[in-house]
Amino acid sequence: MLVDALRAEGYRFSLNxxxxxxxxxxxxxxxxxxxxLFHWITKTKGDEAAKAANLDINLPSEAVNLGxxxxxxxGACANGFVLICVLIAAATIYAGDYRWETWRLISARNDRTSLILAKVGVVKIVAIVGSLFFLIASFCFLLAQAFxxxxxxxxxxxxxxxxxxxxTWLLSYIRIVQFTLVGLLAAVMTRSLLAALIVPWALGFIQSIFGQIGPALLGMDPGGWTLQLxxxxxxxxxxxxxxxxxxxAPLTGAVIWRSLTGLALWTLVPLGGALVWFKRQDLSKE
Known part of the structure; x- marks a missing residue:
């Protein structure tokens, strides 16, 4: 059941x-x-500055390590721009059936848990594929530096x-999935594609601001339970x-466990909440 749902959801996504x-x-x-562009501009400006200072610009340099x-x-595949781009796809996947009122057509052909997990599975595949392309781009970045x-x-x-x-890659992957699962919960609760897109972004923005000013203004420990959760x-x-x-200042085991707990809760709670809410939802008009 889950495999069929995943195959169908993946096919639908591939058409877009x-x-x-x-x-x-x-x-x-x-x-x-x-x-x-970064390497070319840096090299050009550096050469101009070295020439103006009468410095030798033909110094030997070590090879670029593609490793x-x-x-x-x-380390970079879960940056903010990636999160937003994947979120756009996730919001469309999670809320598309509400938007086009197709839930009543497909919910009779599979169980609801499989339908939701299939959507999450497609988003996970998107995150993996995006990470692989980002790896290729990283090689291009270093090749450009060498050239x-x-x-x-x-x-x-x-x-x-x-x-x-x-x-590090696993953590980045989990972070991408966790961010989109907030959109899943918003989509199921509001039946709105716009909410699935806006809620995770707004929540993430507020959390980032609070993470910057909270410890300083409120005297909160960044490694404490409150901020980590x-x-x-x-x-x-x-x-x-x-x-x-x-x-x-190496992190203590207690701080690491708090971080693991916080990240796990923000991953599992939205998924569990969406599954429970969706099972009880009336889809006769969707």
């Missing part, structure tokens, strides 16, 4: 080519193009770094810092 490109390709393409693209992609600066290429990844990169973005950043380390 604009949404597919927006959610998976737009950010990586912009990142790659921006990387080329750094793995860490770059893992613009005339540096060689190498590829090396320390064995100890592989686990950290994998954990209220701010999933802070919990994600805390866990990411713990993985990427080393830090000047």
């Amino acid at each position: 080519r604009v949404l597919v490109v927006l959610s998976t390709l737009l950010t990586p393409v912009l990142f790659a193009i921006g990387g080329v 750094d693209a793995l860490g770059l992609a893992a 613009v600066y005339g540096r060689g290429l190498s590829f090396s990844v320390n064995g100890g770094d592989v686990g950290g990169i994998a954990l 209220l701010l999933p973005g802070l919990a994600y950043d805390t866990l990411k810092a713990a993985v990427e380390g080393p830090l000047e």
Whole structure:
């Protein structure tokens, strides 16, 4: 039942080519193009400054390590622009059947839990595909650096770094999914595509502002239970810092557990709430 629902939902999403490109390709393409422009402008300005100061601009330089693209992609694939792009796709997937009043046509052909989980599954696949494209864009970023600066290429990844990169990517993936699940709950409760798009964005914006001013103005501990449970973005950043380390002040095990708890709650509670609400919902007019 779930496999059939996932296959059908994936097929429906694949037909919306604009949404597919927006959610998976737009950010990586912009990142790659921006990387080329960044290196070219930096090189041009640097050469002009060096020439004006009569400095030698033909100094030897080490090769660009393409292995750094793995860490770059893992750490940056859950940035704000990615979250918004994936959220647009997620809101359409989650609330599209309300918008087009097609729930009554498909809900009779499968159980409601499978229908919701299939939508979540498609969003997860979108997040994975987008991460892979972001990895390709990271390689393009480093290749542009090597080309613009005339540096060689190498590829090396320390064995100890592989686990950290994998954990960072997993955290980024969970953060993307968690952000969109708030949209799922909003879509089911309001039956509105606009709410599925606006609520996660507005909530995330408020949380980011509060995360910046809360500790300073209210004297709250960023590693305490209150902020770690209220701010999933802070919990994600805390866990990411713990993985990427080393830090000047290493995080304690208690703080890490608080961050894990906060991120897990903001992932599981919206999903569970949406499933419960959807099962009790009257879809005779949807």
